[in-house]
Amino acid sequence: MKSARVVLSVDIGGTKCAVALARTDGEILARRSEPTRAAERKPEQVLAGLAAMAREAIADAGMAPGDVAGVGVSCGGPLDRERGVILSPPNLPEWKAVPVRAFFEEALGLPVRVENDANATALAEWRFGAGQGARHLVFLTMGTGIGGGIILDGRLVHGANDLAGEIGHQTILMNGPVCGCGKRGCLEALASGPAIARLARDSMMYGRHKRVLALAGGRPADITAAHVVQAAREGDPFACQILEEAGTYMGIGIANVIQILNPERVILGTIAVHAGDLILDPIRAAVAEYAWERSRQVCAIVPAALGDRAQDLAGVALWVED
Amino acid sequence: MKSARVVLSVDIGGTKCAVALARTDGEILARRSEPTRAAERKPEQVLAGLAAMAREAIADAGMAPGDVAGVGVSCGGPLDRERGVILSPPNLPEWKAVPVRAFFEEALGLPVRVENDANATALAEWRFGAGQGARHLVFLTMGTGIGGGIILDGRLVHGANDLAGEIGHQTILMNGPVCGCGKRGCLEALASGPAIARLARDSMMYGRHKRVLALAGGRPADITAAHVVQAAREGDPFACQILEEAGTYMGIGIANVIQILNPERVILGTIAVHAGDLILDPIRAAVAEYAWERSRQVCAIVPAALGDRAQDLAGVALWVED
Numbered sequence: 001m002k003s004a005r006v007v008l009s010v011d012i013g014g015t016k017c018a019v020a021l022a023r024t025d026g027e028i029l030a031r032r033s034e035p036t037r038a039a040e041r042k043p044e045q046v047l048a049g050l051a052a053m054a055r056e057a058i059a060d061a062g063m064a065p066g067d068v069a070g071v072g073v074s075c076g077g078p079l080d081r082e083r084g085v086i087l088s089p090p091n092l093p094e095w096k097a098v099p100v101r102a103f104f105e106e107a108l109g110l111p112v113r114v115e116n117d118a119n120a121t122a123l124a125e126w127r128f129g130a131g132q133g134a135r136h137l138v139f140l141t142m143g144t145g146i147g148g149g150i151i152l153d154g155r156l157v158h159g160a161n162d163l164a165g166e167i168g169h170q171t172i173l174m175n176g177p178v179c180g181c182g183k184r185g186c187l188e189a190l191a192s193g194p195a196i197a198r199l200a201r202d203s204m205m206y207g208r209h210k211r212v213l214a215l216a217g218g219r220p221a222d223i224t225a226a227h228v229v230q231a232a233r234e235g236d237p238f239a240c241q242i243l244e245e246a247g248t249y250m251g252i253g254i255a256n257v258i259q260i261l262n263p264e265r266v267i268l269g270t271i272a273v274h275a276g277d278l279i280l281d282p283i284r285a286a287v288a289e290y291a292w293e294r295s296r297q298v299c300a301i302v303p304a305a306l307g308d309r310a311q312d313l314a315g316v317a318l319w320v321e322d
Numbered sequence: 323m324k325s326a327r328v329v330l331s332v333d334i335g336g337t338k339c340a341v342a343l344a345r346t347d348g349e350i351l352a353r354r355s356e357p358t359r360a361a362e363r364k365p366e367q368v369l370a371g372l373a374a375m376a377r378e379a380i381a382d383a384g385m386a387p388g389d390v391a392g393v394g395v396s397c398g399g400p401l402d403r404e405r406g407v408i409l410s411p412p413n414l415p416e417w418k419a420v421p422v423r424a425f426f427e428e429a430l431g432l433p434v435r436v437e438n439d440a441n442a443t444a445l446a447e448w449r450f451g452a453g454q455g456a457r458h459l460v461f462l463t464m465g466t467g468i469g470g471g472i473i474l475d476g477r478l479v480h481g482a483n484d485l486a487g488e489i490g491h492q493t494i495l496m497n498g499p500v501c502g503c504g505k506r507g508c509l510e511a512l513a514s515g516p517a518i519a520r521l522a523r524d525s526m527m528y529g530r531h532k533r534v535l536a537l538a539g540g541r542p543a544d545i546t547a548a549h550v551v552q553a554a555r556e557g558d559p560f561a562c563q564i565l566e567e568a569g570t571y572m573g574i575g576i577a578n579v580i581q582i583l584n585p586e587r588v589i590l591g592t593i594a595v596h597a598g599d600l601i602l603d604p605i606r607a608a609v610a611e612y613a614w615e616r617s618r619q620v621c622a623i624v625p626a627a628l629g630d631r632a633q634d635l636a637g638v639a640l641w642v643e644d
Contacts, residue, residue, distance in 0.1 A: 163617045167581070174525075292505075
């Protein structure tokens, strides 16, 4: 690896925006964040806020923009990576074809790389987290959605128009529930946070899940995946069953990826980190059933390791070079 | 592309073995083939027969082994590509850990590259056939099995232990029919030649498929996918329905690959070539339903173009360099 340089990461999220000044060996020097407030602020205002935080973070670290090698922007897809344009991210409904690269090049006078958040986080886990040492790995978020990033032979897979890695939108059940993307039976509609909450709510009518309901303050509509994980941690059998069902779907989706790509590591974020073996066990059981032994015996399925640092390191990882 | 060299392709199949002397621009100079007779001959005898045919083909072309740049061996997986060892191909049940590269290096005194047949054919279609001009493509056989080869950014994807591309063994139906591989509901168990024949036989009991049955000489056990395709070509509605069902499963499997890899071309062999739009139409309809518009609009789904030349050019393609 080349000697560490200082870069600036920019994370544009649906609820929060953050910048971090960091070294390419992963050491964070300064950071700032603020709520995105996408409903009240136009994209240009959000970007101006990020540029202001960037200048502050650089000053906080006692540096000048000239000390920074580049800017790494991580944000929701779809996007046009070559042109550095955010197209129409579901988490920022007002954003249509926003030229983020041009904006930061102009505002900060630095070279800018733009990557979708799942890809950038895959790179970060590979460089700094649970993916270290692997050549072929797949990263999957398990949160509001199921995003994915694929690294083969040490290179991120982008595909023909930057849409590779949409592992959460493979079909697991032909006639399954409608997904947020409009298709039916996607993995995301069966194993994401909202899918787990829906599974819990759907079984309310049978009078089960008293503990999950209590954690949600008695309001079924307020149930989240976090309540299900919490109840499962306390040993609630119905909550464990929900995680087992979601984990089985997740395992089938992962088994398909193992059959198609033969990775040596699959890294799972968010719910897999919070729930641990409560969901990793059913995932691994389904992978054992739906992937070939010869393929799965070389593939470790592990939780993500970066936790809250992932969002800062995602943009940094775009500037790490071999 | 570098100037054309002469190479020798070796194709080791379950029913037939062939060698071809060819230029790396795809021109075939001489070829020989013989039945594999794997039940009667030991692997060493089969390999000795191939080496003898290789020497004959080189002589036929008025050349000497020294005029040949290398040998490209295409055979059924799984195999260890680095070591050049065929491990345990389902189409050659007696072959266990056969060191084909060492054999041909010794027998012919030439450098040898070994690749599984689906990968090698993917390369051949990319270099000489329906994949020309693409950077990201997926090739799928649709014959006895559904094998796959993936080329991303102009490079074959091998994975951690040479098992990438097993697209036919992704799960399409969780509780579907048992596949030859032992798993349940694999794409191969739903859309391969034997799967199409089974679909036809299974609906025999309802008294349908008289035309398919007639083509099979009145013996349900003798029905093959070729009979179904033939009857569909003649307009038999039940045969068309079978192809529509298999095509729908195939389309879901392809849609998953499009979501995961975002290729610009998907090339389908064998049955897709013979049946044409009778199966390509339902495949494309399912892809339209199960893949995102933004991903599928950049991806052409086309039949393979090399026909019988594929098996000769597979080994040749291993030696084509940019």
